[in-house]
Amino acid sequence: MATVTMKHLILAPLRGFTDAVFRNTFQDHFHGIREAVAPFVTSIKGQRIKPSHLKDLAPADNRAMPAVPQILSNNPDEFICLANTLVDLGYQEINWNLGCPFPMVAKKMRGSGLLPHPDMIDRMLDKTLHGISGSLSIKTRLGRFSGDEMDRLIPVFNRYPLARVIVHPRTGVQMYTGNVDLKAFQACLTRLSHPVVYNGDINDLAKFQLLESGFPTVTGWMLGRGLLANPFLAEMIQSQTRMINHRNTRFEEFHDNLVAGYSRLFSGPGHVLDRMKGFWRYFAADFPDGRQIMKQIRKADSLDRYRQVVAAVFDGQDRWE
């Protein structure tokens, strides 16, 4: 019998969505994802650690899906302090966020705001790699303003023993709009001396297959919004078919356990409601009457009302079976 090799699929960090509750609930209901990069933790002044920042990364809550913690920082001493605390918790790889596009972050020269400054990145890598006990990977965009910034970044990245480089081939100023630049990604793949992970707009099986055949040397594939909209996507990619049995019931059970998980985490139904409304911005995209559903869910003014609306949505739909 031919052996089927599992593709290395990674859950993307999506702050406000892919926290430990989501990661664990996802793992209880779906297959195909090998690991996650967790949403970023920001380093803070004075080499202090805020216990609340580490809550999502408590080892006991991260057994189901292996997670790589991610740090947003431009200060090597703060980075080392936070990274070594995470290594002491048992994490072997730490990811450095060089992609965050939000102007508030980028203007402070963090995330994608560092990309026009390869000299600063160079100094940061030099210092942190001497100071941390685990390995370091990075998640980057092509640049902040232009993909040309990569020309100066790649020689810097190549000077250091990075575990891997995750590339989302957009610029920071693009935010999440426009197209991914696959030509620029190919150039990164050719020139980077590290294992490279592809990330960006993997929304369906056909798109994945196209990317996989175009970039056979990629070592991993990171899925974000596409997986939120269709949590079966990793299974489809692994099994190379869009045919999944019992989708409606499986999705409903997943949804209900997500609500239960957030009800345990948050100290009030309002927070659970807000979080679930956030998820529906993605879930709704996979329903034929998604706009209408979203309208009703947005209007729900209590968790009880939300449950009624969602129950009616699940009752009334025959989207997959």
Ligand SMILES: Cc1cc2nc3c(=O)[nH]c(=O)nc-3n(C[C@H](O)[C@H](O)[C@H](O)COP(=O)(O)O)c2cc1C
């Ligand atoms: C709501 C939201 C939150 C995000 N949070 C993070 C984050 O904490 N760290 C990070 O590196 N990227 C973050 N990203 C970017 C995603 O990880 C990913 O790079 C991007 O969405 C492209 O991949 P996709 O098209 O598969 O979603 C975030 C994106 C969104 C939409």
